[in-house]
Amino acid sequence: MVPQRKLLKVFKKTTYLTTFLLLCIAWSRLRLFFLNVKSQPNAVEYNGGLIDDIKLMKCYRWYKNCETLYAQSAVHDNSFVLWNRVSKNMTDSSLYAIESNWLYETFFYVHLFNTNANKEDEKQPLADIAVSRDPSLVPLTVLQEVMPSLRSSDSMMGNKRLYYQKTSWWYRFWNNPLPTKMNLMNKWKHNNDILWSKIQHDSCLITNIQLYLGSNFVESRPFWKEIIHELHNEDGNSIPISITRKVECGFDANHTFPKNTINNKDLLQLKQKSDLKILQLSDIHIKGNEENSAILGEFQSRIFISRIIDIERPDLVVITGDILDGNKSVDYQTCILNVVQPIIRAQIPFVISFGAKDFSKYATQQEITDFVNQIPYCLNKNSDSNGHLTIPYNFSTIPNDSKDDYSNLITQNDLAIFIFNSKTSKRQFFKDYISLYKSPPKLALAFQYLPIPTYRLSGVFPIIGQYNERNLLPEGFDNDDNLINYMHEMNIKALSCGFDHSNDCCLQSIHDIWLCYSGATGLTAPHSIFMPPSVRLFKVDNIDKSITSWKRNYNKIDEVYDYQYIYNQPKQKHTPSN
Structure with a gap:
């Protein structure tokens, strides 16, 4: 009986000692466990920094x-x-x-x-x-x-x-x-x-x-x-x-953060030339999932955009909506960067007018906007609080010093490029422009995602291109019937949009304003089998005092078609002197 008690005591001591040692060894793990289990009120993910x-x-x-x-x-x-x-x-x-x-x-x-x-x-x-x-x-x-x-x-x-x-x-x-x-x-x-x-x-x-x-x-x-x-x-x-x-690069010995080397104000000035070429893309509908058809179509869409840029060498790219495909898109960041990759590679400024499908079930609209604003060469960061943007352009008076505020050096811009947010009113935006520049620009072009009600013309009207769709305009967007009159007061000669995938025409409205479509650019965007993916281009020529437009499509990328004049300044008549 006595030996059994001694064995029991030895066993207990051994058990206690082993347990104590295991607890000591595992203490750091237990501390770590409780630290991570309890709430962390200041939990912030990594968004940049050393x-x-x-x-x-x-x-x-x-x-x-x-x-x-x-x-x-x-x-x-x-x-x-x-x-x-x-x-x-x-x-x-x-x-x-x-x-x-x-x-x-x-x-x-x-x-x-x-x-x-x-x-x-x-x-x-x-x-x-x-x-x-x-x-x-x-x-x-x-x-x-x-x-x-x-x-x-x-x-x-x-x-x-x-x-x-x-x-x-x-x-x-x-x-x-x-x-x-x-x-x-x-x-x-x-x-x-x-x-x-x-x-x-x-x-x-x-x-x-x-x-x-x-x-x-x-x-x-x-x-x-x-x-x-x-x-x-x-x-x-x-x-x-x-x-x-x-x-x-540029950190000193104290690891001081360097200054941003890309000056957004320089980008707004574009390049000083005698003409300006604008490339319009629209309705690309990138999903970013693992479907074989989507992977191939999205790759071909990027190659198509890259080929167009290499051929035309535009000065500005405007994307009129639906880069994403709504709930079908997985990672909105990947989708957006895949579309603008050829533009960034060519170091061309660009701007996006968001469309009805430019949302994500995994992120808020503000998160998407914030991401777009920090992409290099993107001008959206210069938009006003309603999402509208003005790009002023002057063929001979652009200052070379990026520190100058050139908006105060001129009283009338040679050209203004307006990019509208289809969801918000433009009335105050036009008033703010006049307040800043004192007068409308000599010429102007405008872009937005959604057609305005004036696009739905009836009867006989001039048209160049295909006009196959007249879809109902979605709710929640600005459908001001008087917008066409405000555009006339601002000397806007054409408004070009997206939305209707199977339309690529320009039709002439009142005040001789052309209402244009680019057609769907993405190969994965639903469209008519008779309408290959296409892009639209505009050229403003200061020497000829004209605005022209044309298109290229995926099937015949090397060919230009539907070339037209948007505006051609009338020649002044010279009266013979006596």
């Missing part, structure tokens, strides 16, 4: 939120720091999770660089990042910098013993996402799984990271570079994710 680390982290279903998570700052470090999830501005976060199951979702998280930290701190802002599709492979970008002699894709097949440092059984057991502290020539560090980061004492640093869903994504924005194209979720059935990063 970072000193990036990694994949699991957000468990019982966490209060996934926007920010606490995690250890380094291996064997018991301190916890806050990490911010790379923002996507979509209400359904599972769409951009790298891994998703009933227990957790995995996202990209970054640690913000503290500019007020001690300069001797080992934490330095990242200069670059790389992503591998396979944890057992080293990204080609890394190998090409570390081993310049390697140039082929086969170089990704590196020796794991050379590039990876083993972690303890404890970290492997917990599937710990902490970095392995492995460096390659003091430049590249293997963070965890598929992520690598570069720390380099340089003036060029990462200032933003963004994710884009869907196929056909192409990065063309200045300072941006795609670091991996169409990374698939582990199940292989999800929408692929493309990852891009922005690197800006």
Whole structure:
């Protein structure tokens, strides 16, 4: 009996000691668990700024939120720091999770660089990042910098013993996402799984990271570079994710943020020439999903736009609505960038008049507007509070100094290009123009998404092109019957719109104002089988004092058709002198 009691006491002591040791070992995990379970009132996702680390982290279903998570700052470090999830501005976060199951979702998280930290701190802002599709492979970008002699894709097949440092059984057991502290020539560090980061004492640093869903994504924005194209979720059935990063140069030793190198005011002035050419695109209807027909059609639409730009070399591009396809579009950011990619590549200013389908079930209208406003070469950021925009143009009086406010140097613009928001009234907009410039422009062109009621003419009227649709105008838009009279007072010679996919005509209304359509530009937009995707162009010639218009379509892209005069200034008659 006595030996059994002794054994029981020994067993109890051993059990207590083992339990105590396990609790001590697991204490950091428990602390981390409670930190992430409780609410974080100031949870903010990453939307730009200097970072000193990036990694994949699991957000468990019982966490209060996934926007920010606490995690250890380094291996064997018991301190916890806050990490911010790379923002996507979509209400359904599972769409951009790298891994998703009933227990957790995995996202990209970054640690913000503290500019007020001690300069001797080992934490330095990242200069670059790389992503591998396979944890057992080293990204080609890394190998090409570390081993310049390697140039082929086969170089990704590196020796794991050379590039990876083993972690303890404890970290492997917990599937710990902490970095392995492995460096390659003091430049590249293997963070965890598929992520690598570069720390380099340089003036060029990462200032933003963004994710884009869907196929056909192409990065063309200045300072941006795609670091991996169409990374698939582990199940292989999800929408692929493309990852891009922005690197800006000019940082000083204190990591002071550089000034923006793109001057929006310069873009508003356009190029000083004796003529001005405008390309109108409309109704592209990009979905960005994984349907084979959509992928092919959207790729062909982008190639079509790119070919037109290469042939015509316009000075300005106007998109009159329906870039998106409403609820059928997945990632509105990918869809918009896919359309404007050829425009950005050619460094051409552009403006968008939003259409009825330019909305997303995963984002608010304000989020879409904010995203468009920050795209390079986009002029929408200069619109007024109602979404209307004026682009003044003067063939000989454009100041060269971007610091000058040229609106105060002239009393009458040679030309004004008006881009309207179809949903709001234009009356106050015209009054504000007269208040600023004192008089209407000599000539003007206007663009918007929706036709005005005057487009629905009856009887006999001049028309050039096809007029196959007379759809009912949607509710919630500005359908002012007097707009045609206001346009006449502002010397607007033509209004061109979208909306009706199978119309590409110009028809002449009262006051000799031409009401035009561009026709649908997108190959995935529904339209008549007899109406190939098309674009419309306008040219204002200061020498001839004329405005002309013509079209090109997808089937005969090298041919111009329906060439017409929108306006031709009457020749002055010279009376013979006695």
